Structure formats: C-alpha cells, structure tokens
Amino acid sequence: MAQNLVSVDRLRQLTNLSIETLESLLTSPDVSSQQKAEIAFKILELVGVSPETLISPAVSPKTNGFSPQPTTPQADPIPAPDYQSVIQKESLFLPGDHVFIENFLSLEENQEILKIAFSKSDQFVGSTTTTQAVNYRQSSILYATLFPEFYNLMRNKILNALPDILPQLNHQPFDVSQVEMQLTAHNDGCFYKIHNDSGSEKTYTRTLTYVYYFHQEPKQFSGGELRLYETELKNGSAISQGQYKTIEPRNNSIVFFDSRCKHEVMPVRCPSQRFEDGRFTLNGWLRRPDH
Numbered sequence: 001m002a003q004n005l006v007s008v009d010r011l012r013q014l015t016n017l018s019i020e021t022l023e024s025l026l027t028s029p030d031v032s033s034q035q036k037a038e039i040a041f042k043i044l045e046l047v048g049v050s051p052e053t054l055i056s057p058a059v060s061p062k063t064n065g066f067s068p069q070p071t072t073p074q075a076d077p078i079p080a081p082d083y084q085s086v087i088q089k090e091s092l093f094l095p096g097d098h099v100f101i102e103n104f105l106s107l108e109e110n111q112e113i114l115k116i117a118f119s120k121s122d123q124f125v126g127s128t129t130t131t132q133a134v135n136y137r138q139s140s141i142l143y144a145t146l147f148p149e150f151y152n153l154m155r156n157k158i159l160n161a162l163p164d165i166l167p168q169l170n171h172q173p174f175d176v177s178q179v180e181m182q183l184t185a186h187n188d189g190c191f192y193k194i195h196n197d198s199g200s201e202k203t204y205t206r207t208l209t210y211v212y213y214f215h216q217e218p219k220q221f222s223g224g225e226l227r228l229y230e231t232e233l234k235n236g237s238a239i240s241q242g243q244y245k246t247i248e249p250r251n252n253s254i255v256f257f258d259s260r261c262k263h264e265v266m267p268v269r270c271p272s273q274r275f276e277d278g279r280f281t282l283n284g285w286l287r288r289p290d291h
C-alpha cells in the first residue's frame with residue numbers, strides 16, 4: 001500500500017516534469033515550428049483533448065482524390081497558407097451554416113448513380129479515419145476511380161454551382177485544386193461520430209464539404225440525419241458547444257458546408273439490412289492548393 005503511494009507520487013512528479021519539459025520545448029526558439037506542431041498534436045492526441053478534431057476521413061490520393069479533368073480556376077483566390085499557419089490563433093466561430101439544394105441531379109442521373117452503387121456493391125470497402133479510431137465510423141466506400149464518368153459529371157455540376165453557393169456561406173471564392181469524391185453506403189447500425197473533415201495534416205486543405213444523398217424510393221431506412229454543430233476554432237482545435245442543425249438525407253439533395261465545421265451522422269436503421277435499401281451518398285471535399 002505504502003509502496004503504491006510512493007510510486008503514485010513519483011509518477012506524479014515524473015508527469016509534472018514531463019509536462020514542464022514539453023512546455024519548454026513548445027516555447028523554445030531552438031525547436032522548429034514544424035517540430036512544435038508535431039509535439040503539440042501528439043500531446044493533444046495522447047491526452048484525448050478533443051480527439052475528434054483529429055479525425056477525418058482517410059485520404060487515398062490515388063483513389064479518393066480522383067481528378068481526371070483539370071480544375072477551373074476561380075477568381076480572387078484566398079491566400080492558401082500551410083498547415084502551421086492555418087492553425088487558428090484567434091477564436092473563430094462557425095455557426096453551422098450550410099447550403100441545401102433539392103433535386104440537384106436530373107431524375108435520370110439520380111437513377112444512374114443508384115444503379116452504379118447497386119452494380120458495384122461487391123467493390124465497396126470498409127471506411128476508416130486518419131487516426132484509425134475504433135468505433136468512430138461505420139460505413140462502406142466505393143472510390144471514384146470505379147465510376148470515372150459519373151465522377152466527371154458530378155464534379156462539373158458542383159463546380160458550376162459553386163459561384164451561387166459560396167456567397168450563401170459567406171465564403172470567399174477560392175482556387176479549387178482538387179475535387180475529392182467517394183460513394184458511401186450506410187446500412188443498418190452505421191454511423192459517423194462527431195468530427196470535422198480538415199483537422200489533420202493530410203486534410204487541412206479541404207475547404208468545402210459536400211454530401212449528395214440518394215436512396216431507393218420508397219425509402220427503406222430511418223435515421224442517418226446529418227448534424228452540423230456550431231463550432232469554435234481555436235489553437236488548432238475545433239470545439240462544438242452542442243448546438244446543431246439537422247439535415248435530413250433526402251433523395252437527390254445535396255448539402256455544402258465549411259469542412260472545419262463539426263458534424264456527425266446519426267445511426268441508421270435499415271430493418272431489411274439489404275444493401276440496396278441503405279442510405280447512399282456521393283460525398284467529398286473541394287480542396288484549395290497547399291502553398
């Protein structure tokens with residue numbers, strides 16, 4: 001018992017010393033800002049401070065960020081700083097603004113993407129997060145390399161809609177360097193806990209998130225609402241205060257929002273558990289250049 005108390009004390013001392021050492025490294029002029037950022041992120045990850053801010057969908061540059069066509073540059077690009085300098089020092093509040101558009105595709109296009117999803121059901125793979133967090137996300141994904149024509153169609157529709165969408169989000173125009181896309185299926189019990197899409201070194205150039213919803217009619221699932229949280233950005237963290245807006249995953253609708261905004265996919269209930277009866281999305285991110 002006494003020995004345990006001593007070792008707890010020692011452990012405390014050691015912990016304090018470690019924290020002091022890390023603190024001095026984080027403020028030392030001899031440590032590069034790159035190293036400081038690495039240390040800071042490691043600490044945040046280890047102590048579990050807002051771990052979900054570090055979680056965002058895995059990026060697979062060869063597949064997920066499929067870009068068969070050159071992108072159209074937009075006017076007046078916003079400066080695109082690197083990862084260190086995008087870490088928000090002053091607090092910035094994102095109210096969960098979004099743009100929701102119904103009947104985004106024609107009926108034929110909507111049926112076409114449903115047909116693509118059904119015909120390639122055996123090529124979907126389990127989803128992951130960049131931190132490989134367990135029990136954070138359950139869904140399956142079809143990469144855009146497996147539907148190149150539809151990728152191009154969707155990409156063009158999104159880029160054409162952008163000049164109307166950005167002002168509604170109070171967002172400045174930006175140079176779109178890449179349109180990432182994937183087809184995601186949520187079936188019975190699937191979900192994606194609270195996260196943002198741009199909280200890691202691999203994902204920080206993601207600027208706008210879009211999610212196009214489609215499913216069979218009549219709808220065979222319930223749940224699966226998207227919750228968009230009010231988010232405060234500060235010191236590299238995205239903190240949500242719990243207030244949110246709910247977006248229903250309506251067939252043939254699309255939602256756009258700031259990729260830094262925290263969001264969550266509520267659990268889906270699909271009693272038949274048939275693949276075809278699930279909640280489907282074409283979802284992805286518009287990136288700005290990283291220089």
Ligand SMILES: O=C(O)CCC(=O)C(=O)O
Nearest residue numbers: 057197211226265281283
């Ligand atoms: O399916 C949705 O409504 C959102 C998906 C999402 O948050 C993501 O893939 O990052």
Ligand SMILES: [Fe+2]
Nearest residue numbers: 195196197263
């Ligand atoms: Fe997301």
